[in-house]
Amino acid sequence: MKPENTDVLTGNPLKVFLYYSIPSVLGFLAISSSGIVDAMFVGNYSGVASLAAINLVMPFFSLIFGVAIMLVTGSSVRCGKYIGENNLAAASAIFTRTIIIIVFISVLIMVLGMMFPEYIVRLMGANSELTLEASVYLYYISMFTFAFTTSFALGAFVKVDGRPVLAAISMIAASLLNVGLDAWLVAYLDMGVKGAALATGISHFICFIILASHFFSKKARLNYNLKTGKWSEIWKSCYNGLSEFINELSIGIVFLMFNWIMITRLGVSGVAAFTIINYTMWGSLMISYGISDAMLPVISTNLGAGNDVRIRKFIGIAIVSVLAIGILVLILLSSFPRQMIGLFLQADEIKTIEIAVEFTGFVKWAFIFSGVNIVLSAYFTAIHKPLESVLIALSRSLILPVAGLIGLPFLFDTTGVYITIPIAETITFILAAVLLIKLNSRSAGCVAIEKE
Numbered sequence: 001m002k003p004e005n006t007d008v009l010t011g012n013p014l015k016v017f018l019y020y021s022i023p024s025v026l027g028f029l030a031i032s033s034s035g036i037v038d039a040m041f042v043g044n045y046s047g048v049a050s051l052a053a054i055n056l057v058m059p060f061f062s063l064i065f066g067v068a069i070m071l072v073t074g075s076s077v078r079c080g081k082y083i084g085e086n087n088l089a090a091a092s093a094i095f096t097r098t099i100i101i102i103v104f105i106s107v108l109i110m111v112l113g114m115m116f117p118e119y120i121v122r123l124m125g126a127n128s129e130l131t132l133e134a135s136v137y138l139y140y141i142s143m144f145t146f147a148f149t150t151s152f153a154l155g156a157f158v159k160v161d162g163r164p165v166l167a168a169i170s171m172i173a174a175s176l177l178n179v180g181l182d183a184w185l186v187a188y189l190d191m192g193v194k195g196a197a198l199a200t201g202i203s204h205f206i207c208f209i210i211l212a213s214h215f216f217s218k219k220a221r222l223n224y225n226l227k228t229g230k231w232s233e234i235w236k237s238c239y240n241g242l243s244e245f246i247n248e249l250s251i252g253i254v255f256l257m258f259n260w261i262m263i264t265r266l267g268v269s270g271v272a273a274f275t276i277i278n279y280t281m282w283g284s285l286m287i288s289y290g291i292s293d294a295m296l297p298v299i300s301t302n303l304g305a306g307n308d309v310r311i312r313k314f315i316g317i318a319i320v321s322v323l324a325i326g327i328l329v330l331i332l333l334s335s336f337p338r339q340m341i342g343l344f345l346q347a348d349e350i351k352t353i354e355i356a357v358e359f360t361g362f363v364k365w366a367f368i369f370s371g372v373n374i375v376l377s378a379y380f381t382a383i384h385k386p387l388e389s390v391l392i393a394l395s396r397s398l399i400l401p402v403a404g405l406i407g408l409p410f411l412f413d414t415t416g417v418y419i420t421i422p423i424a425e426t427i428t429f430i431l432a433a434v435l436l437i438k439l440n441s442r443s444a445g446c447v448a449i450e451k452e
Contacts, residue, residue, distance in 0.1 A: 008162075008301045009084065013313040020298055021321070023168030024159070025290035030168070030175035036279045037179050038196040041186040043344040048272040048352055050193050051344070053133035055275035056124045056259060060138065061148075062252030064109050068149045070245030071098055074237030076156040077300040077382055079222070083160065084304025088221055093229030094237065095157050095222045101234065102153045106146040113142025125259050129268060137193040144201025147208045154211035160297040161222050163214060170210035178203035250397030257405045261417055266355060273355035276344045277363060284329045288322045288371035292378035299382035315379050322371030333364035362418035369429035370396070376432040380439075388435045395431050400424035 008016060043051040075098040082091035113120065121134035151174075155167045178199050185195030214220055238245075255278075262270035295318050302310050333340070341356045373396050380389035401424045408416030408423075 008298055009305050009307065009310075013310060014317060016298060017294075017314060017317045017321075020159070020164045020294040021291045021318075023164040024294035025287050027155070027168035027171035028286040028290035028293065030172040036282065037175075037182050038186075038200055039275065039279045040344055041182040042193060042196050043272075043276075044346055045187050045190070046192040048345070048349055049129060049268055050133055051275050052268050052271040053126070053130045053193055054137055054196065055255070055271060055278065056121060056126050056130060056134045057138045057141065058278075059124055059252035059255045059259075060113070060120055061141075062255065063249060064105075064145065064149065065152070066245045066249040066252070067105055068102060068152055070238050071101060071234070072153045072156045073296065073381060075234065076160050077296055077384070078233070078237050079157065080160045080297040080300035081304035081384075083221070084301035089225060089228045091160075092222050092225035093227075094233055096225050097229065097231060097234050098157075098237070099150070099153060102149050103146065106149045109149075110142050110145040113138055113145065117142070125256060125263065127263065130271075133193050137197050140194050140197035141201060144197075144204055147201060147205040151204055151208040151211055154208065154215075156293075156296075157222060158211055158214050159294070160301075161214070161220060163219065164294065166214055167211065170207045173210060174203040174207035177206055250393070250401070253398060254401045254405070257402065258417070261405060261409065265414055265417075269349075269352040270355055272345075272349075272352045273359060276341055276352075276356045277359050279344065280333075280340060280360070281363065281366075284325075284367060285370060285374070287325050288374045291318050291321055291371075292375045295375070296378060296382050299379065303383055311383070315375070318375045318379075319372055322375050323368075326367040326369070326371045329367040330364050333360055333367075337361070337364075359418050362415070363421050366422040366425040369425040373425060373428045373432055376436060380435070385439070388439070391435065392428060392432050396424055396428035400427055 008020075011019075039051060039054065042054060075094050079091045079094050082088070082094070117135040117138040118131060121131055121138055124134070126134045151170070155170065158164075158167045158170075181199035181202060182196060185191045185199050189195060191198070215222065258274050259271055262274045266273070295314060298314055299311050302314070337357050337360045338353070341353055341360065345352060373392060377389045377392040377396075380386070380392070401420055404420030404423055405417065408420055410416070412419065
């Protein structure tokens with residue numbers, strides 16, 4: 001039963017924020033733990049090369065999820081706006097068209113990944129030592145592309161439809177199943193990267209089943225509807241979600257560059273160390289992504305209802321929350337770097353551990369600003385300001401990291417690689433703050449004109 005005083009349009013802002021953000025954060029942490037748990041089991045039972053092989057496949061899936069996130073984020077925001085306007089027919093129409101396109105994209109990517117795995121991983125930068133294992137992982141993970149993308153899409157619309165707890169339950173259930181399957185397939189049956197791929201894929205399929213059940217229940221307001229609405233609205237949704245696509249695609253590009261630089265300078269141990277840093281960052285950033293994802297339906301629905309004051313309260317609470325989380329993560333990484341890195345590797349992998357510890361000493365400072373950047377990018381998307389959102393996404397995920405990886409190693413050698421992310425997040429924070437101040441100034445000016 002839904003707690004009292006948590007209605008998106010009328011409830012206490014803090015209670016609404018907690019009602020939506022806590023399940024979302026738990027869900028994001030749960031689903032992100034699938035990759036983290038895979039890395040822990042693979043690193044401890046299959047070795048550094050297998051861990052590096054998984055990381056090499058990530059840029060390919062960044063492209064896939066970039067398209068899915070762009071479409072789903074933009075569509076769910078429009079869907080939430082329609083619900084706020086009490087136009088359920090239009091909300092259902094955009095929901096239906098989004099799912100149809102997501103299914104089509106999933107099938108296409110599944111075919112490509114299963115037919116050309118070796119060719120794809122070589123494009124991702126795999127050398128002769130890593131090609132076989134990376135190809136195996138890509139082949140089996142591609143089998144479940146439908147489950148990955150569709151469960152993500154359904155999760156977004158389940159939240160918009162007022163059931164964030166169900167979305168969280170689906171992801172937590174998938175995470176727990178993934179841990180059990182990793183223990184069985186990777187540790188007990190010694191299936192290596194193949195076992196890790198199957199564990200992740202099967203768990204996401206269960207997530208899809210749980211989420212799909214909502215749309216066959218009496219609680220669902222969204223339903224199948226192709227009779228109203230237009231397909232052209234999907235393009236508008238994609239434009240509004242463009243920043244999320246850029247963000248995800250940029251991650252893939254930056255991953256490629258990091259992998260290439262690390263394998264060139266430090267070999268397989270360097271790639272494995274970057275993999276560990278990536279998963280450490282990933283788990284921490286999921287909290288900020290969970291909060292920003294929870295705010296999308298809340299803010300978009302209030303936008304449709306014209307509740308500007310409530311929107312400002314929600315974004316203020318979100319910013320304070322991610323700032324506090326970022327400081328806490330910085331303290332943890334400063335206090336226990338070796339313990340956290342040791343979760344992914346056996347104690348005798350001394351070279352990889354030392355590289356990862358040195359890397360952590362620099363990258364930890366990025367967490368002060370990264371959460372705020374993520375939340376503000378999502379905020380601009382939710383209020384239909386895609387240009388501002390794109391600028392933030394491009395800055396933190398592509399332009400500044402690529403510029404840093406190209407220029408900083410020439411000035412500071414390998415340290416230049418390590419400081420790229422913190423510098424990118426810091427400059428992006430300044431940009432995001434300026435954009436927010438300008439937006440508030442324009443809003444205040446409009447209010448003053450109306451009063452006159």
